[in-house]
Amino acid sequence: MKSKLIFLFLFIVSTTSKLYPQFEVTFSNNYPPFNFTNEKQELVGFNVDILNAINDLYDTTDIQISSGNWAAINTALKNGKTNAIGGAHYPGSIDENYIYTRSTINTSHCFFYNTKYISNFSLEKFRTTKSPLVAMWKNDVLVHYVLSLNPSAKFIYIKNYEELIEAIDNDAITCLFGQRIGGLYFANKLKKDYIKTLDHRILERNMGFKVSKNSPELAQILNNGLEVILANGTYEKIYNKWFSNYEKQHFNWKDYIKYIFIITALFLALLIINWILRTKVRNKTKDLRRQIEVNADIMQELEIQKFKAEESDRMKSAFLANMSHEIRTPMNGILGFTELLKNADYSTEKRTKFIDIIQKSGNRMLNTINNIVDISKLDSGLEVVQIKQVAIETMVTELVDFFNQEATEKGLYLTLDAPVTGSSTPFYCDPYKLNSILTNLLKNALKFTLNGGIELKYRYSKNGVEFWIADTGIGIPIDKQATIFNEFVQADSSHSSGYEGSGLGLSISKGYVQLLSGKINLTSAPTKGTTFYVFIPNASKKEIVTKPKAPQITKPKALPHYHIIIAEDDSTTYYFLKEILKDVSKSIHYAKNGNEVVELAKKYPATDVILMDIKMPYLNGFEATKIIRTFNKDVYIIGHTAFAQESYKQKLLAVGCNSYISKPINREKLLNLLKNIK
Structure with a gap:
């Protein structure tokens, strides 16, 4: 009888231990997406799934889950009415009253912004904004952090996440x-996909389970369970379910763009060209592999394509070596003679000679840069045609006059064979591109002609104009004639050739001829000279581009000095302009950004001239010019920028500039502009 009673007692204990859980873990019911009550009044969330996954590891249900508001569940834990709280942040110091399990997740705070109002938000922009208004919780630590970034910040305090996200509108x-994840959860719930966050995060804290000191076994179960679900992949699935959509980083590359010096820009251009050439080689290699896979019978064609790819690679290597030479050689002249002028006293004659060398070296480097820009625009398809009426006789005569001095210095003749009478039909073309074609061909002829000379001849035909540029130079070998118009090719590209140049002139000329729907070819014999033939068709008058008229400004003719504002964010350029304008100025005021130049124009209404840099902080030159024109129609505005394209000039005139000068600024050109102000 006694043994039966013992057996019955053990059976009751065993049964009740399975009916009633050994431990209880309580969660807050209002902390989405970590733990919260959904529309069906079910307790769900990341931390709840973590505990359920741990519970599933055991044969019996030992852990009961309950919920309540945050203050109530903390009181319950303190009074021993529950064994643990899930989703608790760890304190910054040792808490002897509770056991904290290993972390389930790390949380942080960040800035949210509305892309409808601010397209490019950053910490730097927040620091420089005057009295920014920030919506957030009233928390001393968070408020102190925001004020450390911008002491002028103002605050609107909110009470919950939904109110926080609604405030952004x-x-x-x-x-x-x-809080980053909580905010993104409500942004997604409220379908506000235009809300973005900065990746800069602060106040990072670990979250896990806060366990009563009286339940060390529960803490051990939770720690062991977390180890297991981390190892078997369950944790990753739960994490992806709740957070993957909120952890995607949104990069805005504009935040990382800095001002780039001219030398960096040069090497960046070389890297881009190198990438283009590598891409060409890679694509040709892929084509070869496809042909091998498709048909083994085309091996001969593969050999031809392989040769072309190797030739392209050799062209690339030759170009990089040539560009290095074309950049380093004039740079050596600039830096070397600048150092000499700085560290020693020389006679006026020697100083003048050194300065002349520096200027020539700078012009040579500028020519190399212009060639790289032109060929890049041609390769990328960005070059456009600007059709205008062209006076062929005037253009050709000016070119011959310009190059005649160089020919005379080399002991060469330069002759012009023009038709006896001009054409009665107006000729329409892109004057810049036609001038560039003829300039490149004449420069080429002068470069490679040592004795004799060059003849430029042109004739009108029924549909256009034909040009012949014949020289008595070194000629082009037959094996080079088929590729002489390719990029970076010279008739003699060896290191001992003694000829300067990037090898881009003929390639640019051919590209421009093709844009103008013309033709270009050559005949040549080594040591006997070369003749280039160019045909340019007469474009339709309908294709003429109407350019905006510059505002007609009437200035007093007898005004030898001007009140001037210089708008320029680069201090070196400002000091250069100030120096060359000191003899033609009554006063000079300096603006470092677009906002400042607008304020100076308002402050000094008697200003005669504004030198307007186009690329400036806050307001660029386009925007600043538009604003100034709203209150001052008379001030003469000269736009200056490193962009030298014709289309850029038209854009400047359209916003209200009277004239335009490109960098590097030439002293004589600038003074002539000022001299000719009406």
């Missing part, structure tokens, strides 16, 4: 500051 609010 107020265009008076600069940004939000709050």
